[in-house]
Amino acid sequence: MESNGFGSWRQKIIVHVDARHSEEVAKKLCASGAFKRQGKPERAYFEWTRVSTSRGDDEDVVFELSMLIGNLPNQYDWHIDWNATEF
Secondary structure, rough: OEEOOOOOOOEEEEEEEEEEHHHHHHHOOOOOOOOOOEEEEEEEEEEEEEOOOOOOOOHHHHHHHHHOOOOOOOOOOOOEOOOOOOO
16 A cells, blocks of 8 residues: 555555456446456456555445445455455
8 A cells, every 4th residue: 555645545455256247347446357367256356446544444445345336245246355455
């Protein structure tokens, strides 16, 4: 995670979804596409960035993603990879 110099932080959130819905989720996240696909069943991985004034604010991360992708459970079966996420 890096500071933008104005008291806020650029956060890198890694989200993975059911690969069958990768194009639709990419549009919702304004992403160019998945940076990785793996697993059986296949999962598509996206890097989503956001800016926050506080570090480690996982509740806001989940809330904002829920507003973009939809509340769980849903057809996209999205999950945050907390080990790969910088927030």
